[in-house]
Amino acid sequence: NAGVTQTPKFQVLKTGQSMTLQCAQDMNHEYMSWYRQDPGMGLRLIHYSVGAGITDQGEVPNGYNVSRSTTEDFPLRLLSAAPSQTSVYFCASSRGQPKNTIYFGEGSWLTVV
Amino acid sequence: KNQVEQSPQSLIILEGKNCTLQCNYTVSPFSNLRWYKQDTGRGPVSLTIMTFSENTKSNGRYTATLDADTKQSSLHITASQLSDSASYICVLSRYGQNFVFGPGTRLSVLP
Numbered sequence: 408n409a410g411v412t413q414t415p416k417f418q419v420l421k422t423g424q425s426m427t428l429q430c431a432q433d434m435n436h437e438y439m440s441w442y443r444q445d446p447g448m449g450l451r452l453i454h455y456s457v458g459a460g461i462t463d464q465g466e467v468p469n470g471y472n473v474s475r476s477t478t479e480d481f482p483l484r485l486l487s488a489a490p491s492q493t494s495v496y497f498c499a500s501s502r503g504q505p506k507n508t509i510y511f512g513e514g515s516w517l518t519v520v
Numbered sequence: 521k522n523q524v525e526q527s528p529q530s531l532i533i534l535e536g537k538n539c540t541l542q543c544n545y546t547v548s549p550f551s552n553l554r555w556y557k558q559d560t561g562r563g564p565v566s567l568t569i570m571t572f573s574e575n576t577k578s579n580g581r582y583t584a585t586l587d588a589d590t591k592q593s594s595l596h597i598t599a600s601q602l603s604d605s606a607s608y609i610c611v612l613s614r615y616g617q618n619f620v621f622g623p624g625t626r627l628s629v630l631p
């Protein structure tokens with residue numbers, strides 16, 4: 408049981424480049440989400456999905472796109488990378504019930520130069 | 521103003537000692553309050569989940585308390601171990617999957 412798997416672990420991009428962070432879960436969870444974590448701040452929600460084919464914006468969605476074609480996968484696309492997007496990105500998944508545990512991936516460290 | 525604040529920002533204790541981490545929040549109403557442990561370079565891992573009507577929840581050496589009147593929660597760690605060195609994050613769930621994360625407290629346990 409792999410849980411939530413994120414790739415790549417580390418990435419350096421040049422300003423203006425695009426890339427996709429991959430996220431997959433094998434727990435058949437309905438909910439999946441992407442967060443970014445910056446020094447001294449709590450995790451902030453970028454985008455989330457309540458099921459295949461359904462996505463919605465979180466607190467900081469600008470500059471990012473997502474899609475949810477399957478229950479298992481929830482990729483995050485950076486359209487035109489900016490230095491302000493330098494951060495650690497976490498993918499998470501959970502079942503739909505309010506008290507269910509959120510499972511996080513191991514994180515993707517992204518640097519935009 | 522942050523809706524979830526944590527104190528102290530960082531803490532250093534000796535192995536075997538107890539410690540208490542604080543979480544103050546203004547999020548209201550909320551459905552549950554969670555504490556997560558995040559090791560350096562890893563994703564957060566769930567420690568406890570409490571509904572707004574629960575006062576305390578334990579997970580081994582970790583005990584979380586909640587005072588809804590003062591809007592405070594604490595995480596008490598008993599008999600600390602070197603492996604407790606991590607960041608501890610307080611998280612409130614407003615509704616559904618809408619979560620508000622605190623900035624975390626960085627705990628270092630020294631031998």
